[in-house]
Amino acid sequence: AEPLVLWGPPAAPSIVLAQAVASGALKEVAPDVTFKVWKTPDEMRAGISAGTFRAVVVPTYVASNLYNRGLGVRLLNVLTDGLLFVVAPSGTVKDIAGLRGRKVAVPFRNDMPDFIFRRMLASAGLAASDIDVDYSGTPAEAVQLLLTGRADAAFLTEPLASAAILRAATAGRTLERAIDAQEVWRKITGRQAIPQAGLAITDKLAADIGGGGIAALQTALEGALGSVLKDPATAAAVAAPALELPAPVIERAIPFSSLVVRRASAARADLAALFDALAEADPRIIGGKQPDDGFFAL
Amino acid sequence: MTVSSPFEGPRVGEARRAMPAWLRAGARACVAATVWLGRYVWAGWVGLAGLFCLAAGWQAGHEFYGSFILPAPLETVTVLFGLFEGPELAQAASETAWRSLGGFLLAAGLGTLAGSVAGYSFAAMRIMRPIVTVILGVPPIAWIVLALIWFGSGGGSAVLTVVLASFPISFAGALEGAATRDRALDAMARSFGASLPTRFRTVTLPHLLSYLFPAWTTTAGNAWKVTVMAELLSNTGGIGGQLATARALFDIPLVTAWILLVVAFALITEYGMLNPLREMTERWRSAGLPWGVKR
Amino acid sequence: MTVSSPFEGPRVGEARRAMPAWLRAGARACVAATVWLGRYVWAGWVGLAGLFCLAAGWQAGHEFYGSFILPAPLETVTVLFGLFEGPELAQAASETAWRSLGGFLLAAGLGTLAGSVAGYSFAAMRIMRPIVTVILGVPPIAWIVLALIWFGSGGGSAVLTVVLASFPISFAGALEGAATRDRALDAMARSFGASLPTRFRTVTLPHLLSYLFPAWTTTAGNAWKVTVMAELLSNTGGIGGQLATARALFDIPLVTAWILLVVAFALITEYGMLNPLREMTERWRSAGLPWGVKR
Amino acid sequence: MTEQKAMKLALDKVGHAWLGRTVFEDFDLVLGEGEVVALAGPSGCGKTTILQIAAGLVEPLRGRVRRHYRRHAVVFQEPRLLPWLTARDNIAYGLKVAGRGRAERGAVAEARALDVGLDRDDLDKYPVELSGGMRQRAAVARALAVEPDVMFFDEPFTAVDVGLRRALQDLVIAAARRARFSALFVTHDLAEAVRVAHRLIVLSGVDGRIVDQRAIAGEPGRRDNRTVFDIVEGWSADPVFAELFDADRRGRA
Amino acid sequence: MTEQKAMKLALDKVGHAWLGRTVFEDFDLVLGEGEVVALAGPSGCGKTTILQIAAGLVEPLRGRVRRHYRRHAVVFQEPRLLPWLTARDNIAYGLKVAGRGRAERGAVAEARALDVGLDRDDLDKYPVELSGGMRQRAAVARALAVEPDVMFFDEPFTAVDVGLRRALQDLVIAAARRARFSALFVTHDLAEAVRVAHRLIVLSGVDGRIVDQRAIAGEPGRRDNRTVFDIVEGWSADPVFAELFDADRRGRA
Ligand SMILES: Nc1ncnc2c1ncn2[C@@H]1O[C@H](COP(=O)(O)OP(=O)(O)OP(=O)(O)O)[C@@H](O)[C@H]1O
Numbered sequence A: 001a002e003p004l005v006l007w008g009p010p011a012a013p014s015i016v017l018a019q020a021v022a023s024g025a026l027k028e029v030a031p032d033v034t035f036k037v038w039k040t041p042d043e044m045r046a047g048i049s050a051g052t053f054r055a056v057v058v059p060t061y062v063a064s065n066l067y068n069r070g071l072g073v074r075l076l077n078v079l080t081d082g083l084l085f086v087v088a089p090s091g092t093v094k095d096i097a098g099l100r101g102r103k104v105a106v107p108f109r110n111d112m113p114d115f116i117f118r119r120m121l122a123s124a125g126l127a128a129s130d131i132d133v134d135y136s137g138t139p140a141e142a143v144q145l146l147l148t149g150r151a152d153a154a155f156l157t158e159p160l161a162s163a164a165i166l167r168a169a170t171a172g173r174t175l176e177r178a179i180d181a182q183e184v185w186r187k188i189t190g191r192q193a194i195p196q197a198g199l200a201i202t203d204k205l206a207a208d209i210g211g212g213g214i215a216a217l218q219t220a221l222e223g224a225l226g227s228v229l230k231d232p233a234t235a236a237a238v239a240a241p242a243l244e245l246p247a248p249v250i251e252r253a254i255p256f257s258s259l260v261v262r263r264a265s266a267a268r269a270d271l272a273a274l275f276d277a278l279a280e281a282d283p284r285i286i287g288g289k290q291p292d293d294g295f296f297a298l
Numbered sequence B, C: 001m002t003v004s005s006p007f008e009g010p011r012v013g014e015a016r017r018a019m020p021a022w023l024r025a026g027a028r029a030c031v032a033a034t035v036w037l038g039r040y041v042w043a044g045w046v047g048l049a050g051l052f053c054l055a056a057g058w059q060a061g062h063e064f065y066g067s068f069i070l071p072a073p074l075e076t077v078t079v080l081f082g083l084f085e086g087p088e089l090a091q092a093a094s095e096t097a098w099r100s101l102g103g104f105l106l107a108a109g110l111g112t113l114a115g116s117v118a119g120y121s122f123a124a125m126r127i128m129r130p131i132v133t134v135i136l137g138v139p140p141i142a143w144i145v146l147a148l149i150w151f152g153s154g155g156g157s158a159v160l161t162v163v164l165a166s167f168p169i170s171f172a173g174a175l176e177g178a179a180t181r182d183r184a185l186d187a188m189a190r191s192f193g194a195s196l197p198t199r200f201r202t203v204t205l206p207h208l209l210s211y212l213f214p215a216w217t218t219t220a221g222n223a224w225k226v227t228v229m230a231e232l233l234s235n236t237g238g239i240g241g242q243l244a245t246a247r248a249l250f251d252i253p254l255v256t257a258w259i260l261l262v263v264a265f266a267l268i269t270e271y272g273m274l275n276p277l278r279e280m281t282e283r284w285r286s287a288g289l290p291w292g293v294k295r
Numbered sequence D, E: 001m002t003e004q005k006a007m008k009l010a011l012d013k014v015g016h017a018w019l020g021r022t023v024f025e026d027f028d029l030v031l032g033e034g035e036v037v038a039l040a041g042p043s044g045c046g047k048t049t050i051l052q053i054a055a056g057l058v059e060p061l062r063g064r065v066r067r068h069y070r071r072h073a074v075v076f077q078e079p080r081l082l083p084w085l086t087a088r089d090n091i092a093y094g095l096k097v098a099g100r101g102r103a104e105r106g107a108v109a110e111a112r113a114l115d116v117g118l119d120r121d122d123l124d125k126y127p128v129e130l131s132g133g134m135r136q137r138a139a140v141a142r143a144l145a146v147e148p149d150v151m152f153f154d155e156p157f158t159a160v161d162v163g164l165r166r167a168l169q170d171l172v173i174a175a176a177r178r179a180r181f182s183a184l185f186v187t188h189d190l191a192e193a194v195r196v197a198h199r200l201i202v203l204s205g206v207d208g209r210i211v212d213q214r215a216i217a218g219e220p221g222r223r224d225n226r227t228v229f230d231i232v233e234g235w236s237a238d239p240v241f242a243e244l245f246d247a248d249r250r251g252r253a
């Protein structure tokens, strides 16, 4: 069999992949398995089109979008139940309603976090005009604005939130995860999780490694999850070089990242709820419709 | 300059004599404009040939890579026409247009001004050139936060990006043009007691224009692109914002349609605005060429 | 051109007579080079003054916005010197350097070539100009995926970005320069039976250079910036990759240190490479000025 | 005819060097009202430099220039027409600089163009489309158009044919008499100097000194061809002009 | 002296028009070996155009040009020096184009420069640093340096003084005799034409036709000043030259 590269963004779900690769548990799937980071959607698009990306961690709605476009991509599992937080200086913000009149940096306009954020606002009875949403810039700029007090809060993903909090500490300021989006989500929708990201595989890989290989992959990841949650410090040290993030940041992020390794079919209801919510804002984000059965690789 | 038009038979001449002078002049100007426009558009055919070559390459790329990487030209154009029906296009386009126009005017204006000053004065040149190199060499991420702080999520940061990216081009052109002015002609103008501004206008400027036009055309073409990229990266609306959304949706034909629009704007700026201006001011250059100046 | 050096007393002259000719020529060239270098560096002081003005502004900005938005110059320089100890700098810098050098050479070479051809031939100009406008006007996101597919995550996509961004600048300059060549001088060269290449080299090129230098200096300064931004966006290592990592860590002084390095490279390219070249080829321009040509 | 008239222009002990190489030193010149002074000398002796210093285009290294007039005009050794203006606009350039109205400029330019033998057709041509002599004439017309008090001519009629040359010389003489303008007239053609000037200054090619300075008998424009030729032929024997007439006797550095 | 010699250059029924305006038509010229033909005519009559057609720089609209020689050289009406080369390199330009070695170029350039009265100091100057006459002389030296078989002179000595002019005329005569080169010599100075040429062609300013074509008595270089003057003075009464001598009688369009 060919060597296999697992691709993931420099975000929390990739920790599990890095751990799985390092532990050697993927020997059964392919003789030579490595982990690499993708950073831009263009890279991912190019990789999937060119066939070099065969197993890649992507946001679940992206997997649905690609699947619905007929690109031969299916979701294997869900790797996180949500890692979105509103970060604000300690004690300033308690809940969504507390954001009223404040300036919040949301660096993902018209993307999933933005839709979830708007949904949260709506559920708290806040109109768009009640708070000052600053969409400008990338997460890096959002944190810079937050740390210098030019924004009152920022809507961030892990491990960015942890990094920001750690960075603020060295500057003598205290930030906290003021609002856990997962909790709010639970209240609004009644669903337990925001199945944000998962491992997607191409049909070509599925054909190459077969059903047994897929199962072995899932098992290896489940095992890796166990060791990550048991010993975050070691896992962080393992993942740090590949993610190009300092180990302490990763270690701090692990407990807040709701890491899971759930089969896609097992998370189907949560996924459907999330996709519905997104499609309400813009159906095109999931590729126009709920993905059908073929979407769930396992 | 007199216009000799092919429609000007002796009869017409007689009929004209009966018209009042302003009407005659107006008619004459009309004919001149029509003739000029005809010639301009005619010359455009060759340019279109070049563009269609590009389109053919695009189609070939599409056939090889498929719609997810490179949508077909026809598909893209269809999507683009679809856009014309919605309200986003007008809004996004006008937002981007104002930003790139503002950026272009500021960049071209400041660059030309500073470059001309530096071209006249060696001391100014020595001080300014390294500064301009630094401005040119600093990647936008260095000051994008500052721009966001100063201008918020309005268009200011996009305009600033355009200015900083394009200003050095006009500066370098104007500097070189002013430095290579013909000093013999300058002395001639001085002998008639022409003041520095007059000399600049009548002696240096016409020479300078040949340095400014390449700088301006690159600046103008660039301005659209840079504005869109800045909007995209700083999430500040306009066509760049639309592009970002389309990208988040992986709607590649839509992405390509927006890009096609940007390119169309760049072409319009160059061939609708800058090129006619150049043709007007640089007509004298075709004097002495075998086909001469069309009078 | 003879060199009159201040160190050249009659005694030295006598001593020289004893030296073999090649040694004498060598010594003479050495003295000439030293004198020239001295003058060049001396002129550089003024430029440094300009740079220090910029640094002062930077410091002021730092004091107003704090380290997290704009680190102090001193802090940045300290971090930069710290970088010199690690291995990343050498590796990242050499990666980026090769890419931007390659991009610059390709862009300047192709642009100059295509521009000159277009400047000589009207038909070529009419076909090529719209194509170049399109190349200039297409935002990089349009083809970055294609570039990634073609070149993978090597430097190819960064090089392509530089070429596409910079090529039109050289093209426009060369086109205008070749089109405005002095046809009277060209006829003179033709009267001596000079072939087209000879005429290009001896009559058009020296004139063209004054159009190419502004284009080349902007291209060179731009090349560094564009390479770094392309590396950042396409995640292909180099200084851009280091910048991305530093940004992800919110290590703003490190980010600024890398940017400072890029700017330093841009300055070195301009003042260490292009400017001496220009001084050499454009010396004749100072003939007839009050201070004349230093022989 | 010289000293009793009001002084228009004076050069006092003027000296100049180009990049350290002295061209001439201690050059004195007084130009009276209505006076035409011809300046002759071998090629490269510094005539153009003196003229440019007198016209204020070159700062002299030593000495002083005094001017007592409102307006001057210069005809340069090369035409120095602006390539982007038609002959008409080039001729009107001085008037434009002086702020005259458009209509007046056009009328004056046309009149001066006719004076120097350009026709109306030629006025719409750009300099590259003109013949060498036409360019030179346009430059002369441009200078005449501003009606100056002092004119500086630097070999103005070298590129025109004999007949036109005489006509232009007569034009200058007539204009000088009518408008009472003074002129410094650089020429290497002694016959031309004798025809138009009151006084002749001859420079040396060796050190730029004044070799000789002499009033010319008679009135400008009143001397006929034979007289002019005889004067010049007479001079050719004079050792003062040896340098000018005999290229081989010239000192070579 | 004309027809029995080998033909070097022939213009057959050549005509030209600039942008539709006819300058001349049916112009015929045969240039024999070692023959110097002077071309005179009022300013703007088409002399430069004919010369450029003969030299192959302008395509004639009508007619044919035949050439039977290896190399020619042109002295243009303006010096046309390359501003980025020193006088030395400018003079050597033709040799460089011909592919001669560096050392040879330097030696030949220096020799020709001395011939036209430039000194070694001037050779390191750039064109802007030269006086008007020096530039013209450098252009003449550049043309002489390539040792052409046919020379085209377009008013080559207008900017030099009498003495140097005679010396240069003698140089051309001597070179023509020694190297047996033929020359087409455009000039508006009849005395110069008489001094250097075997034959004179006079063009009309009205329609560019050949007004007259006449052999000049005696040999070039053997005619003394008085003879030359007498010939020219004699011509001035001839109606053929009326146009050339009298600007007022010229037809104005
Ligand atoms: N490139 C050109 N384009 C248009 N017209 C031209 C061009 N060159 C010359 N002419 C016209 O052709 C005519 C003849 O010009 P030409 O230069 O041959 O005259 P010439 O006899 O050399 O005069 P001169 O003694 O003044 O040099 C003039 O009317 C001139 O305006």
Ligand SMILES: Nc1ncnc2c1ncn2[C@@H]1O[C@H](COP(=O)(O)OP(=O)(O)OP(=O)(O)O)[C@@H](O)[C@H]1O
Residues within 6 Å of the ligand: C288, C289, D018, D019, D023, D041, D042, D043, D044, D045, D046, D047, D048, D049, D050, D077, D188, E122, E125, E128, E129, E130, E131, E132, E133, E134, E159, E160
């Ligand atoms: N800008 C300059 N820089 C350096 N040297 C110069 C400059 N202008 C003139 N010279 C030198 O000064 C000397 C005198 O030049 P000038 O032009 O005054 O001579 P001229 O008498 O007008 O000669 P001509 O009759 O040939 O026009 C020459 O040796 C020339 O090389």
Ligand SMILES: [Mg+2]
Residues within 6 Å of the ligand: D047, D048, D049, D077, D154, E131, E132, E133
């Ligand atoms: Mg002179």
Ligand SMILES: [Mg+2]
Residues within 6 Å of the ligand: D131, D132, D133, E047, E048, E049, E077, E154
């Ligand atoms: Mg001529």
